[in-house]
Amino acid sequence: MRRSIAVVISLASAASAITWAQTAPTTGQAVSETPVSTEAQRFGTFGFDTAGMDRTVQPGDDFYDYANGTWAKNTSIPADKSSYGAFDLLSDLSQARTRGLLAEAARDRNSKIGTAYATYLDTAGIEAKGLAPIQPWLGKLKGLTRANYASLVADANRHGIRGPFGSGVGQDDKLPEIYALNLSQSGLGLPDRDYYLKPDPKLVEARTAYQAHLAKLLTLAGEQNAEARAAAILAFETQIAQVSWTRVDSRDATKTYNKMSVADLQKMAPGFDFVTYFKGIGAPVNSVIVAQPTAVAGIAKLIAAAPEGVLRDQLMTRSLDGYADVLPKAFDDERFAFFGTTLTGTPQQQARWKRSVQFTSGALSDDVSKLYVARYFPPETKAVADQMVKNILSAMNARIDKLTWMAPETKAKAHQKLAAFTPKIGYPSRWKDYSNLQIKAGDAFGNKWRAAEWNQAEDVWHLGKPLQRWEWGMTPMTVNAYANFGMVEIVFPAAILQPPFFDPKADPAVNYGGIGAVIGHEISHHFDDQGAKYNAKGELTDWWTPADVERFTALEQKLVQQYNQYEPLPGQKLNGQLTLGENSADLAGLAAAHDAYLVSLGGKQAPVIDGLTGDQRFYLGWAQVWRRNYREQALRQQLLTDPHSPGEQRTNIVRNMDPWYAAFKPQPGQKLYLAPDQRVRVW
Template sequence: MPKYSRNVLIALCAAGAAVPAALIAQNTTETPVADKPAYGSFGFDTAGMDRSVKPGDDFYAHANGTWAKNTAIPGDESSYGAFNTLQDRSREQTRGLLEAAPDTTIGRAYATYLDTAAIERAGLTPIAPWLAKVKAVDKAGYATLLAEADRNGIDVPFAVYVGQDDKAPDTYVVSVRQAGLGMPDRDYYLSADPKLAQAKVAYQAHLARVLTLAGEPDAEARAAAILAFETAIAQVHWTRIDSRDADKRYNKMTLAQLTAAAPGFDFATYLRANRTPADTLIVAQPSAVTGIAALIAQTPVAVLRDQLLVRSLDGFAAVLPSAFDKERFAFFDTVLNGTPEQQARWKRGVAFTSAALSDEVAKVYVARYFPPATKAAADEMVRNIIAAMNRRIDKLAWMDAPTKVKAHAKLAAFVPRIGYPEKWHDYSALEIRSGDAFGNALRANQWRHDDMVAKLGQPIRRWEWGMTPMTVNAQANFGLVAITFPAAILQPPFFDPKADAAVNYGGIGAVIGHEMSHHFDDQGAKYDAQARLVQWWSDADVARFKALSQKLVAQYDAYQPLPGMHVKGALTLGENSADLAGLAAAHDAYLASLKGARPRVIDGFSADQRFYLGWAQVWRRNYREANLRQRLLTDPHAPSEQRSWIVRNMDPWYAAYRPAPTDRLYLAPAARVKIW
């Protein structure tokens, strides 16, 4: 489930379903699991289904409907589902580890974050020197100050980072991307949708309140000027659909070329001050970057200062007086996501410490909560699904034989990463002080930036994951030809060694297949076995693949989770095609794992029914309306209900459930999308 960092959040949990016995195949030989699984009698909570809904009308509701009706979203969440259940468990586990280690660096960081009385007593004193710099900057010093802000972890109009060069993946390169928006997407500024227009009004009010809390005069007029500046930035921003295209994003330029194209901003000074001096860069969205530079040139410095002032106060709100913390929550969580209550301070403390000292926390977490047997079982499942993908490649009618050879080579190059990385970061340069919550946050941001820029000119860190073992997540990394599954996702209900194999393959097996399939989706397939961004397919392969992919785009474009708001098929194509391919490969792998045995019925469910129900339970999630609206605009994943419906393209699902041609999800065989 990728984005550009290939990071993807995944949600799994238990659900249930059943069908009339007449529809169940008469199989005889599979032995039920000996021990009781964590969920239900075979790894699936059948009480969560809604048997009144036909599978062919809404497979998500059939499997999860009772759970959805009976599960309230907690007050401190914008959505809630299986992912949250498991993340709650991981967070509680981590909390215990932090509280048990008060004399360690991680324990000190956690305890200091929780000391809100000390934060209140300090007031704005810790951030005051920085705010004074911001308020004093002129146009000549803006580029230098912006670089300092970036190192401090404050959002600035350009996102500059050090990463692999897509066309020379053994080399690190400096990249520049569009940024500069305080709200999640350009549509929040430009759309005529009444709900988004309301959010825009609320955002201006938020900007004014932050300025007022900071003691600044004329807050309303200054907030309006910030909003006007960001609205102009939104007008030059690329859409998310364009921005996900790896070919469009790869624009190598010399610094001289960028300077000539963007005379409104001193990139040479900025990069030097940002500790990323470079003669050659990758500019992801050239017209947006040059457009933002031009806007900076024509915008009064007072507006630039005010934007940076608000960004600073919002960025550090959690370690500033509670008035700033509450104000930030009121807009970004309540207005934009519908969340009525702020998370308990300890939950946010776990998140802060896990981000600031990720590997120090990870070391104790995996030692306590990740048994070797789980890693071994996951490794075996990965091998089985890779083998299934190889068999599927052989059967592809749309791919030429020479390309199939290269596709097999790419699968052979995969690096499965299970549980935790083989090497840890060194935090000896990061000082954590008791009683200095703001300073700890600032120094953690600076350490992270310095660690990133230190990569320039060095060998690729193939051991680096970019996520923690405590995170319920999975990742496909195109630059490393890797698939990654942290420890926290490899536990019930994601993966349960005591559960029925069909449920495990439909759950975590499909997730493994999904991440694997990302390397062959409409963007991942642009990277070869050596991780180079290069066309390794024939032109005819590309044309046939695009034609099949467009059918999936059209299928998802038709879904309308909110009135007037459809899923964006082009934005979610990578995730939807990975679901399609990953679930199919996992099903093949499950059948192969039986080694010829005929699986029997368990509690009235055939093997294939259990497999697809295992898939449906992965996507349990209830959304607040504001959160769902934001996801439809920004998330490359379709909502959970629509993700579960990918089964309507799979022949074995039809054999398992026998939907009628009149059922809402039914597709005639010729209309079912099959790619991998």
Template sequence: MRSILLLGAALLVVAAAPAKPTYGDYGFDAAGMDRSVTPGNDWGRFANGKYLDDLVIPDDRSNYGMFTKLRDLSQERTRGLVEAAAATNAPAGTEGRKIGDYYASFMDAATIEKKGLAPLQPRLDAIAAIGDRAKLAATLGDFNREGIDAPVNLRLRQDLKNPDIYSVYIGQGGLGMPDRDYYLDTKNPKFAEVRTKYQAYVTQLLSLAGVPDAAAKAKMVYDLEAKLAAVQWSRVERRQVDKTYNPVATAELAAKDPGLDWTAFLTAAGVASQPRIIVTNPSAIAGTAKLVGDEPLDAWQAYLTFHTLDRWAPLLPAKFVDAKFAFSGTVLSGQPVNQERWKRGVDATSDALGEAVGKLYVAKYFAPEAKAKADALVKNIIAAMDARLGALTWMDPATKVEARAKLAVFTPKIGYPSKWRDYAKLDIVRGDALGNAERAERFEYQRDLDKLGKPIDRSEWGMTPMTVNAYANPTWNEVVFPAAILQPPFFDPNADPAVNYGGIGAVIGHEISHHFDDQGRKYDKRGTLADWWTAQDIARFKVLTDKVVAQYAAYQPLPGLHINGELTLGENMADLAGINVAYDAYHKSLNGKPAPVIDGMTGDQRFFLGFAQIWRQKYRDAALLQQTTTDPHTAGFLRPNVARNLDAWYAAFGAKPGETLYLSPEDRIKVW
């Protein structure tokens, strides 16, 4: 760029100063390093220690770092968009009017207080009137329409073995705490403490709703959930995608899994006409169905009442909001203070009308130039992944050909959808906060029901453009990067390329590699669940994945609390692949020229620092316990350690034998 100044008769052309990166002099915040630490002893601290020391987690957050900082920015930007919509008297029925009315209704705390429990009372009365198992089953089926996590959780999605059609899936669900381990783990005293506080929360919510004998009813709820937890699959078992595909003829469900009135359940859920259902957790569904048939109706009524109150508490008067936050926010995540109402309103509006809001977000905050640069970076990473697949020594040649063919038909989606979702059938009424939220849930559920029997629409997105995240979808053989993640420190058009490749490049490589990890490899190039690897490939691959499991299982996010290497295997492998592929792509981008030295840092050093920087994250202990128990991702502050498997990292930072993170060359894990 340049500016032109007219001084008298002379024309003076002045070159504008080059735009500076957001972080530091070249895209990395060097002031956040702790150079007193030896990289080989604590690489994450060397790269990020001072930043983490100075970082104070905001009171309304359970953790904070680079991801959450960008989420704050996205939330602030979205606030401006929805508040403008709320202040503008757009024509009735338009998306702008719906966005504004939804947000204004959520923000109208006075009206919500005045209405009290009245908006929810018809549902609570219907639960109290349940008199038989058929009505119980129908209510459980309707929970799925309502967006309430049901004991039998029903979803519509692409058929894993016939990717050209949509199918109905059912699986386990319905727990009020984050995972079955919160009920079943008797060794960790932290879980025992949470169990006690959970029962107190159930009692409190029932009491606020005027339910008689609230403490006794709360015990019924907890005991019932503990029985549900006892029959459920662990998160490690649920990762095995081939074991979660179990088609059953709809007519055979009653005999196969007795106890639940399947006709009533499926009719209420809107799928009774489907000839077959795919069961994801067969023994869990069988056990749950038996509990529906065996446990007392009044226990189930207490359960349904509590879960209805818990689901809609954020749209009820303050005493319900505060009660839910005290457990879900403070007990489970250690978060001292609930987010301001506007933040919750922005998130609620984005959940209900995500792509309508996203359309506004993209128009204002995602320039075409940013998309073009991101598109080019993705192509470079895909090319680097292809080269790595071609060079594999442990994969049979024929399998390697198929792997590269799968990559060749890959679809990257960048920024925002090619066509936007239609919200014409969603009714939003200003002043009806709870009704708006319920109608939004039912609208999305019906939108899925309407897909049955129709061609797959592969243009759809599973995230909004305002989302700071990314995902891989193996059934569509795609990776998706919303606009909001394509910002510093992940991607900065003014940063040194090494930092961008270490940041967003590694994230892109991470998502691409999911299609070849221990579960993604089970899908072929059409997205079909199929065996296309040889037995020898699988055996050699398992030797490598076992090393990944063992390496991560040695990490302790909290004293005595180890990473579950099996649960986090896919994400840890993706980190390993992502950083390797991005490193290759960075060097290819140099076109054979040496990288410049900047501020005393070589290109390789800047690459690894750029990678480490995106994982600057600090957690409260309760949040870290929940993350380690339930999340397939390793805690952020440990993720930079994957670099210890790359020879280039040793060359860049001089890690040597005797240092904590040092691995001998033969112990460095090389998968892709």
């Protein structure tokens, strides 16, 4: 996906984005599949699951529990998931549908996607090969020296193995009609710098377990002195964490735009050979956009001082982790034991067929997508969604006109930006060609190795090319949505346009509270604390008056303060600054969707259904899509690393909305009640 730092913003956490076992066939056998349901579930009688409500809870005390409390009490998290909610319900459906398509393809020996799918399922063949497929690469790493380190890091990057820096091609934020190479901090094996630096006992436990995991990988690979070497990797990464930027700073589009010549980068960070690295990844550029300059310089300095053995061992363990799924079972199990069970609390590895669906859909995404769209995305769904987007864009335009804090000249530019939007619904208008990607039966490791190489080469191919506006950053099978600031676009894959988010036969109030609010959320991202920095051409530039910026920032900080008070886990509060963009998009998007819903009524009164008014059903539709149960470890990781608030806090954004008060009559003294002058209103 073409992207630059802080430009692409998705609706939901990756963790929220799927139990039965299957015996893997040997290569060349037809894949036998159990029939699965491929129908989206209808919710209740009008699109909302009233049975999932807890009417003993007052809406003014906890709207999330009022709408979802019984569902939450009665719904267990599947053993192969770290959390579970409405997104996962549709992800399961999407996976089941894709599985059926790939199983059909696997019966054709000439099908590339069928071969990729069946070969990934062949765990017996993978086990029989042992470590032989990765040994040539491990042999290269054992020959690592300070002189060839940058070249080996580039080679690792080309095959999807994370090194000390992240790099990729995206639009130049200040020249969005051209592609540029981006460079960012990396080098951590744990999810965030806080996992290395905070004294929280749970994070100390994670560090201890991580060191044991690294030692186990080295031992499985036949290496000696594994414990001492693992401790050295952890110590090195702790130093990297100390110089790394926080996630709050790293989401700031202004701070992370630092364009410089490669010569100046090399002077700033002399400890790493960037010229060799960029040449090695196929991007011999003259300039680069550096996201976190002090961190990049700090990491380069640490590399220059680190023993060669530590640099080697870090790349070795990253390689074993990155390819564990196509190595013997002991590696696969060890990786899941740490990253799945220890870090997220998930007790059971996903069934192999699910992981094969994920691999094939990633390696040959457009080839799989074509089949999925043809079978599961009817044109009439796209047409209805297109109209909803137009309605909510119109509502957002009307809200801009009513703003009292924005100057008229800025409003005019805001209207221009909305007029420039490109909505993308369902699937791309063109498909990529994988004819030069070699997929071999019986070579699961090689298929993954070559697919990673193909994707990296496709990424750097964009340098010097015209902007590929038709490309997507998600597959149609993905249950999510996103806003791309540089492209000035909002994108809604086919798989999210289903119940409970959207059902053409459901009550319009629920549809507007569900997919309508999702549409509003993505529109609003272009006007959140970072999206608002991009103009109608997708340029990162100052297009507001200074007074507008001051007033806007003051309003946004009220939302930061509100979310800073939430404590989803004892002793661990939300980071209102980290989650500001998502909370702001929820606030504005839900408001715009409600306006559009009222307009859709054509001046008529909404009917009462099951004793619920139209506005009540609208807000319940919103709450329903955010129902989610979490394992404690997964929730802790989300609070530390994710810009999305948990489902309960996302639902309760309604406490800032006057129509919600009119609909549910919360009273002073109830937990969610805010006096009118305390409610946050931005857009």
